[in-house]
Amino acid sequence: MVCSVCDLPRVVATGYDGLLPWFLRHASRSIYALRMHVGSVHVLGGLPMSDASHRLVSILGANPFFAGFEQDALEKIAAVCRQRRLAAREILFLKGDAGDGLYAIRRGLIRIGTVDDLGQQMTMNVLGGGDVFGEITLLDGQSRTADAVAMEDTDMFFLPRQDFLSLLNREPPMALQLIDLLCARLRDVIGRLEETTFLPSAIRLARRILVLAADYGTDVHASQEELASLTGVTRETVNRHLQSWKRTGIISLGRGRVLIRDIDDLRRLAKVDAA
Incomplete structure (x- = not known):
């Protein structure tokens, strides 16, 4: 994952008390798709999750965000997820929208990004089948820090934040796993800053x-x-x-x-x- 690091040197100078909040605000930024029209997001209501739960458990188990969770915990997460579908070029969410949960891509491609203060496009990454995004807003409930746009027809699973927090209250080991994830993401941010500075x-x-x-x-x-x-x-x-x-x-x-x-x-x- 890549995020904007233009203000990181100043934040680092404040010590880790300043760095962690900065990280939590910015770590989920990825790619931007500019001048695309907002389309509807289709919730696939009426489809039993059991039809897709095996695929979802596989996606979650292979992702660092959930990799340390027991099979039983993954199945509990899958049980509260919903299925969503986007057509090519549809916008899933925009920067500033409410951060209401996490997405796991079943098939397709999603671009995530933002625009700087000068209106320049900031392209960071492309997410495909098996990728998970929205981890930070899943935890802190703050507004989205980037736009998410489908590059092609895309099927996803959606994990609502409130349902996940209820699971965390019942499954403390999940919270410990998330701490490990945030530490890994912070190391990635620092590593990318070093690349930009020295390479x-x-x-x-x-x-x-x-x-x-x-x-x-x-x-x-x-x-x-x-x-x-x-x-x-x-x-x-x-x-x-x-x-x-x-x-x-x-x-x-x-x-x-x-x-x-x-x-x-x-x-x-x-x-x-x-x-």
Whole structure:
């Protein structure tokens, strides 16, 4: 997960008493989809959760947010979830909307993001089948810190906040697991700040592409504008690096996509070990 870190150095200077609240406010920011019309969110009422509960339990159990929970706890969570469906380009929620729960993607793609004070698009990530988002608002109930938009027809599960809090009251080990999650997210924020501060743009871009490839395969569907926002550089810088890598046969380029042809060379550019 990526979030805005422009004010993190100032917050870090206040110590962890200041850092944790900042993290809780910003840790769930991911991608932005600009100028899209709000569509209806369809609740699939009348469908018994038992028809999809096995898939939901599998999604939850594979996600760090719930990975330490016992099977019985996961089944209890699945029992209070609802199914929702979005058409391509529908908006699930907007920045500032009430944070009423968590989403788990069954199939499809969701883009999450925001816009800075100058109106510039801040693209952070793309979430697909098996991904979970909205963890922070599930816990603190504050308004959404980003927009969520379906990139294609998408089926999801929705976990209402009040139902989850009731489960936490009955299952204290869940609360301990969430503390571990927040610590991991905080480490991720700090690690990304270090990358932005110290690493050259080519290394950062190569690493972002590899992260996307690890989740969605070597055919990475992301525009140069999105890669620029992910990496914290300009679109021109992204284009320069991509064209250079294309000439050397590491990648090929299409409209809104990057196809990795030599992942070992890309790993060398990113200065990371092979998985």
